[in-house]
Amino acid sequence: MNKIHNRQVVCETLIEIAKSDKDIVVLCSDSRGSASMKPFAEKYPERLIEIGIAEQNIVGVAAGLAHSGKKPFVASPACFLTTRSAEQIKVDVSYSNTNVKLLGISSGISYGALGMSHHSLQDIALLRAIPNIMIVVPADRFEAENMTRVLSEYKGPAYMRLGRNPVEDVYSSCDYGFELGRAVTLKEGDSLSILTFGETVKTALDAAELMEKEGIKCRVINMHTIKPIDEECIIKAAKETGAIMTIEEHSILSGFGAAVAEVVVQNCPVPMKIMGIPDEPAIPGKSKEVFAHYGISAENLCKEAEKLINIKKNGW
Numbered sequence: 001m002n003k004i005h006n007r008q009v010v011c012e013t014l015i016e017i018a019k020s021d022k023d024i025v026v027l028c029s030d031s032r033g034s035a036s037m038k039p040f041a042e043k044y045p046e047r048l049i050e051i052g053i054a055e056q057n058i059v060g061v062a063a064g065l066a067h068s069g070k071k072p073f074v075a076s077p078a079c080f081l082t083t084r085s086a087e088q089i090k091v092d093v094s095y096s097n098t099n100v101k102l103l104g105i106s107s108g109i110s111y112g113a114l115g116m117s118h119h120s121l122q123d124i125a126l127l128r129a130i131p132n133i134m135i136v137v138p139a140d141r142f143e144a145e146n147m148t149r150v151l152s153e154y155k156g157p158a159y160m161r162l163g164r165n166p167v168e169d170v171y172s173s174c175d176y177g178f179e180l181g182r183a184v185t186l187k188e189g190d191s192l193s194i195l196t197f198g199e200t201v202k203t204a205l206d207a208a209e210l211m212e213k214e215g216i217k218c219r220v221i222n223m224h225t226i227k228p229i230d231e232e233c234i235i236k237a238a239k240e241t242g243a244i245m246t247i248e249e250h251s252i253l254s255g256f257g258a259a260v261a262e263v264v265v266q267n268c269p270v271p272m273k274i275m276g277i278p279d280e281p282a283i284p285g286k287s288k289e290v291f292a293h294y295g296i297s298a299e300n301l302c303k304e305a306e307k308l309i310n311i312k313k314n315g316w
Helices: 006-020 038-043 055-067 078-084 086-095 123-128 141-153 200-213 231-241 256-267 287-293 298-314
Strands: 024-028 048-050 071-077 101-105 134-136 158-161 184-187 192-196 218-222 225-227 244-251 272-277
Touching: 006 024, 006 038, 006 101, 006 141, 024 055, 055 071, 055 078, 055 086, 071 078, 078 086, 078 101, 078 123, 123 134, 123 158, 123 225, 123 244, 123 256, 141 158, 184 200, 192 200, 192 231, 192 256, 192 298, 200 218, 200 244, 200 298, 218 231, 225 256, 231 244, 231 256, 244 256, 244 298, 256 272, 272 298
Parallel strands: 024 048, 024 071, 071 101, 101 158, 134 158, 192 218, 192 244, 244 272
Antiparallel strands: 134 225, 184 218
């Protein structure tokens, strides 16, 4: 069982890409250690720019570099990058469609024990409402590598959400046909569909395996691109399985589940359950403890799935 940090893979991939692409630069907000960007700084010291703890400045500097022809990747804690510099992301990057890649590190509840000030549970909601910016979240090291390579060539603003903890492999290699904006069906089924992204993809697969033992065939879909979301895949899942559960390491308000619901309700209304962090300051604790507290575990997801299937069978 491999467990590797996605942020480490992003750094290694950027180092490789930077060999042939002299325009790649990395900006940190006193975060090169947290972002695993020290190897990049050692390899290309002239191309790692340390801004310090000044998130508004780092986004503005990155936008200036992009307008000068560089390809900046900003690595900063998601909880601060997306809130403190919301205005700069909106105006300097998104509205002007500037070629800046934002790496929101230690996202979601990755900083668990540090509590609500360091939780990043509103970033997707905030950025979804800003035009032009793409939102992507890798599930494992292979997806992190594919994403980094594609984003290095993608012209426009993007936000890659990265957790702090090492994650298990979801894929066996990079050769699974990664494409921005196109979801990946990891497991087929017709009882219901579980749609998720990032670190909770493995949890969804574990839940699906438990359900299969009970004769429930669950479809598991990795929605690695949250914006633009794969509407075709969502509608297909709604029509073919008749029920949808979403899982997210984010507030249940205006996040991923809401994005899926917007598609479902307007195209193929079916019973839905949105699993995530409720409208409250999330508790502090290790990631597993926080997930367990809010019911994001394979065992509890099975229970919620059974309830959803019963609603589907018995009518709304």
